[in-house]
Amino acid sequence: MRQIVGARYTLLDGEAAADHALCVDGDRIIAAGGLAELVARYPDAELVGGDSFILCPGFINAHDHGRALGTLALGTLALGAADDFLEVWLAGLGSLPQIPPYLAALYSGLQLLRGGVTGVAHSHNPARWADMPAEIPEAIRGYRDAGIRVAMHPPIIDQNMLVYAERERFLALLPPDLRAQVGAADKIDLSADAYFDMLDALYDAHHDSVNHRVHIQVSPAGGQWCGDGLIHRACDWARRQNTRAQMHLLETRYQRRYAYKTWGVSFVKRLDEIGALGPWLTLAHMVWVEEEDVDLLAERGVGIAHNISSNLRLRSGLAPIAEMVAAGVPVGIGLDGQTLDDDQDFLREMRLAWTLANRDGMAAADLSAKAVWRMGTSNAADISFGAEAGLGRLDVGARADLVLLDWEAVRGRWAPMEFPPSELLPAFSLRRAKREQVRGVMVAGEWVLRDGAHARFDVDEVEREIYARLDFVADGGAPELGEYLREFYRGWDEDDLPPLRR
Ligand SMILES: [Zn+2]
The missing domain is CATH 2.30.40.10 (Urease, subunit C, domain 1)
Structure with a gap:
């Protein structure tokens, strides 16, 4: 018809x-x-x-986590998932009640569709790493039933779960009981080999390169959480399968600091050295990018997912979005499950991105309304599903x-x-x-x-079904670590890095 x-x-x-x-x-x-x-x-x-x-x-939501109820739902504030610095907030995130992955994806998809979002890049937060092969197909089924397109990112990490570096200095700050508890817990029970086997199987079963209802993509979850070998392998996999890779990067000032501490160069330059930068890659957040690296990102065709509300709520700062767009970097908008009003309103997110990208001073770069509409549609589609999918137009x-x-x-x-x-x-x-x-x-x-x-x-x-099936007995999360994490990273503030204006 x-x-x-x-x-x-x-x-x-x-x-x-x-x-x-x-x-x-x-x-x-x-x-x-x-x-x-x-x-x-x-x-x-x-x-x-x-x-x-x-x-x-x-609209295409270029980066999200499909948490369904947000991170403030159901009194989890008291459980430690209140908005805070990212490093502190992450320690409390595991205390969120678990929702069956089908229902979480279904409800997240319905919420997004209500706001005009027709495709989402879903960065999965597994309830348990080892259960991911069972969780991901359920999440895909949830999005499919909702009627929204999904670019699925099962995550993998292999280092720095507790703090970005100097693990021993951090452990020494803790009282003995807590030290023993967290010192034994910061590992994941999913090997890189098992992860890539899972990814191959998911790709064969679900990746749809004809109608683009479901994409299977690879996600080394964050620059500081993944060794060079893992990032390299992920980018290779994405290129071989003609799909994409998505990674959190430079969300906070401490992630920027981690790169200089580890390699003596910026994160972007380091990723370029190992051959990770290319048009197959989308980087989420990018608040603390060096301005001198923006042209390199444009040259390599790397996509950026901009998460303005999340960057405000988790006290990360303001990304230089107008400068990135002016340099020709493809920037898309993502909600990250952390919108300003906790309501997944994509139109408001575009408005906020537009308003805060236009900074003070006549010499500041301008970001036009037209550019922001593109960030929510065609650009977001290209960096989430690839330009060949022809979405967002x-x-x-x-x-x-x-x-x-x-x-x-x-x-x-x-x-x-x-x-x-x-x-x-x-x-x-x-x-x-x-x-x-x-x-x-x-x-x-x-x-x-x-x-x-x-x-x-x-x-x-x-919604009623979700509330009936919430599982509060999740074992993750250590919100009591917050004060020690603050103390630890405060030590990183006394640095000799050139300041960035954010
Ligand atoms: Zn995220």
């Missing part, structure tokens, strides 16, 4: 076009043009949308992943109908649009959200 989707304005890669309707057949956009022209060409097509909507490509031949925003609600009461002119529309709607104003979401030709309601699931029902 063909459909013609019309709107007052259509946002085409960050630019607004008036009277630009799309014809969808199956999971593809087969034609674009004026509404009257398309109706004449396809007289049997169903008409959807209309003058009271803005039409834009589905409304071109003829592209996959039909669409969002209809309520134009009347975005416009508000005060603006005359002819305002804003279409050249101002991207900035106007980026400043004002919210997830509640997302009325329709199409993924691969299917309306998974209609009139603001999920078509496949009763979300309240899914």
Whole structure:
């Protein structure tokens, strides 16, 4: 069944076009043009949308963890998962209640679709490392059932679980009981060989390079948590399978410091030395990148996932996003499960990224609204699923992943109908649009959200099931380490590194 989707304005890669309707057949956009022209060409097509909507490509969330309830849910504040410095926060993260991976992914997918997100890069947090081969297919099934595309990142680490370096100095800070407890616990029961065997099997069973519903990608979880050999092997695997690698990098000032302590050069230069930088790689966060390394990232075609809310909530700082975009680095937006209002509102995240990227001083680089729309759509798609997947765009031949925003609600009461002119529309709607104003979401030709309601699931029902099955007896997490971690890393602040303006 063909459909013609019309709107007052259509946002085409960050630019607004008036009277630009799309014809969808199956999971593809087969034609674009004026509404009257398309109706004449396809007289049997169903008409959807209309003058009271803005039409834009589905958003792509370039980095997340699919935690379903966020990290503040259900009194876990008291269990140590309150927002804090990343290094302290991570020590409490294991105390979050466990949710069965199918339900967590299903609910996360539904939440994202509600805000117009049609594809997500999911960095998995295993309940237990050794159980990951069973958890990942369940998470994939959850996202599939929700109706959202997923780029799945099973993580692997092989070093520095407790602190980034100087483990013995850290252990010496602890009282004897705690020292014995954490000194025995900081290892993972998943070898690199077992991990890559699992990845091969997942790739064969689930990677979809035709319709791009599911990608299997590789994730050495963070620069400081993975040795050179592991990072190298991961990048090799991604290139061999023609898929991608995603890694957390330079999220905090202490990760920057770790690179200089270990190699005497920046993290980016070190990764380049070992041949890890290339168009197959996406780096999440990148708050503490040296400005002189930005051109190298652009030259190598490395993608960056920008997580502005998370970087604020975990006190990491502000990444030089305008400078990266100006240098030609492909930057996408990711929610990291840590949005400002803890509600996975992608439109607000774009607004925040835009606002905070434009810094004080007339000499500061500018980040335009158009660039931010691209960071949420085409750029995010390219760094999450690869450019060949053709997601995040409304071109003829592209996959039909669409969002209809309520134009009347975005416009508000005060603006005359002819305002804003279409050249101002991207900035106007980026400043004002919210997830509640997302009325329709199409993924691969299917309306998974209609009139603001999920078509496949009763979300309240899914939520009730999650609450009924929460498991509070998880064994991870050591929130009492917080004060010692602060003391330990405070010792790293007295450094002789050139300061970065963040
Ligand atoms: Zn993350």
